[in-house]
Amino acid sequence: MKSFIPREVETLWTLFTAPTVWALHFVVCYAAVAIFCAKGLAEEITFGTLRFALGVFTLLALAMIVLSAYLAWRQWGFGSGDPPHDAATREDRKYFQGFATLLLSGLSFVAVVYAAIPLIFIAECQR
Amino acid sequence: MNDDRLAASGRPIRSGPSLGRHGVCRRHHLLLFVFPPLASCSGAQSALDPAGPEAAGVATLFYTMLIGGIVIWCGVVGLLFYAARKRRAHSTKSAGQLVLWGGAVFPTVVLAALLTYAVWLMPVMRPWFQDDASGMRRIEVTGEQFWWRVRYLGEDSGPVFETANEVRIPVGERVVFLLKSPDVIHSFWIPVLGGKMDMIPGRENRLTLVAEKPGTYRGVCAEFCGPSHALMAFTVHAMEPRAYEAWLSARKNSSGADAEGLALFLRHGCAACHAISGTEARGTIGPDLTAFGERGSVGAGSLANTAEHIARFIRYPDGVKPEVRMPHFSMLPDADVERIAAYLKGLR
Numbered sequence: 001m002k003s004f005i006p007r008e009v010e011t012l013w014t015l016f017t018a019p020t021v022w023a024l025h026f027v028v029c030y031a032a033v034a035i036f037c038a039k040g041l042a043e044e045i046t047f048g049t050l051r052f053a054l055g056v057f058t059l060l061a062l063a064m065i066v067l068s069a070y071l072a073w074r075q076w077g078f079g080s081g082d083p084p085h086d087a088a089t090r091e092d093r094k095y096f097q098g099f100a101t102l103l104l105s106g107l108s109f110v111a112v113v114y115a116a117i118p119l120i121f122i123a124e125c126q127r
Numbered sequence: 128m129n130d131d132r133l134a135a136s137g138r139p140i141r142s143g144p145s146l147g148r149h150g151v152c153r154r155h156h157l158l159l160f161v162f163p164p165l166a167s168c169s170g171a172q173s174a175l176d177p178a179g180p181e182a183a184g185v186a187t188l189f190y191t192m193l194i195g196g197i198v199i200w201c202g203v204v205g206l207l208f209y210a211a212r213k214r215r216a217h218s219t220k221s222a223g224q225l226v227l228w229g230g231a232v233f234p235t236v237v238l239a240a241l242l243t244y245a246v247w248l249m250p251v252m253r254p255w256f257q258d259d260a261s262g263m264r265r266i267e268v269t270g271e272q273f274w275w276r277v278r279y280l281g282e283d284s285g286p287v288f289e290t291a292n293e294v295r296i297p298v299g300e301r302v303v304f305l306l307k308s309p310d311v312i313h314s315f316w317i318p319v320l321g322g323k324m325d326m327i328p329g330r331e332n333r334l335t336l337v338a339e340k341p342g343t344y345r346g347v348c349a350e351f352c353g354p355s356h357a358l359m360a361f362t363v364h365a366m367e368p369r370a371y372e373a374w375l376s377a378r379k380n381s382s383g384a385d386a387e388g389l390a391l392f393l394r395h396g397c398a399a400c401h402a403i404s405g406t407e408a409r410g411t412i413g414p415d416l417t418a419f420g421e422r423g424s425v426g427a428g429s430l431a432n433t434a435e436h437i438a439r440f441i442r443y444p445d446g447v448k449p450e451v452r453m454p455h456f457s458m459l460p461d462a463d464v465e466r467i468a469a470y471l472k473g474l475r
Contacts, residue, residue, distance in 0.1 A: 106231075110239075113239065114238075114242060117239070117242055117243055121246045121249065123250060123255075124255070
């Protein structure tokens with residue numbers, strides 16, 4: 001795994017991966033249901049199909065966030081040192097960023113789960 | 128009893144419980160000092176005193192959240208006392224564990240459970256019925272500035288008759304409210320029966336409600352709509368089905384008698400905006416005044432319905448409801464205003 005994903009990806013960009021996935025998941029879920037209901041697509045595909053598709057998309061998003069969390073954990077040295085990592089060294093900057101990315105991944109994971117919970121209970125389009 | 132007191136003071140009615148279940152507030156005066164929140168739990172405008180399944184769902188959700196909130200608050204305050212009295216410091220590791228489990232995992236799980244519970248409860252709080260399959264009684268309510276135009280629709284969707292600031296529904300029968308607005312956004316809310324629904328210009332929103340207990344309730348505008356937003360209320364009468372049918376047929380045939388009062392009403396131009404069924408008054412700009420004497424209030428919940436208040440409203444509507452659309456009629460002779468007020472109060 002260590003060699004499979006090179007350490008070069010550990011830039012500031014990894015920090016944004018999980019929140020970006022969260023944002024994308026949020027937009028896709030809301031837009032998909034809104035378009036499905038506004039355009040009256042219920043005659044072509046059932047709401048169950050849409051629910052299933054968004055469920056699969058949710059699992060993909062969660063997997064992506066877990067991967068991002070793993071990379072962050074690795075960048076953090078698998079928890080070998082404790083925060084706050086505030087020394088003015090290259091090593092500490094790396095650990096700090098890894099730890100921040102890990103926390104953001106956790107937040108994004110929970111947010112994606114929360115955004116998906118209504119999918120289980122929405123019964124149909126109203127109007 | 129309450130209305131008499133209000134009539135004497137002449138102040139606008141601003142709190143809900145004054146209309147409707149008289150005496151409810153008075154009984155709770157002692158409680159008010161003992162435990163303030165309890166005193167506001169019952170009444171004509173309390174979501175915690177539900178008379179329909181939707182409002183019962185809201186109340187259940189509220190109590191669940193309240194009890195959960197109290198438990199968590201006690202826990203947090205307990206921890207605070209513990210932290211303040213504790214002499215020996217904990218290790219950094221155990222403090223970190225507390226932050227992780229108590230500060231991150233616990234709130235996440237609790238919030239997930241609450242979110243799931245609230246979303247699960249939604250079909251109860253806002254049930255949905257198909258347009259065509261329903262065949263339910265329909266009432267169209269339009270939010271005006273600052274009153275409610277209420278039209279009872281017939282089988283063919285055409286209005287059978289119109290009234291204002293008062294909604295009557297039969298007990299035990301689900302009713303569809305078609306909610307509209309010509310200019311600004313209002314929100315239709317009968318707390319005792321269910322949640323609120325916005326009235327948005329250009330749209331027709333649908334809300335279905337059912338009253339399970341007969342009674343007189345109070346509805347309000349729940350979206351800021353202008354200077355008199357707080358003075359935009361209406362009365363809801365949940366009636367036994369037989370009494371409701373009797374009222375419907377009586378209302379279809381009601382007419383304004385009293386030749387002199389009506390003549391003054393017409394001569395001074397009131398009919399340009401107001402209608403009274405069975406007379407030449409057919410204005411549609413302002414509230415329909417048919418059977419006005421039966422209404423619970425003057426000016427959409429602003430004043431108790433007495434002849435004095437009607438006269439006061441006719442003279443200076445703006446003094447009672449800021450920026451109301453009705454012009455003042457203080458130039459009319461006092462005797463004429465009082466005659467018209469008495470005529471309106473006598474309308475059945």
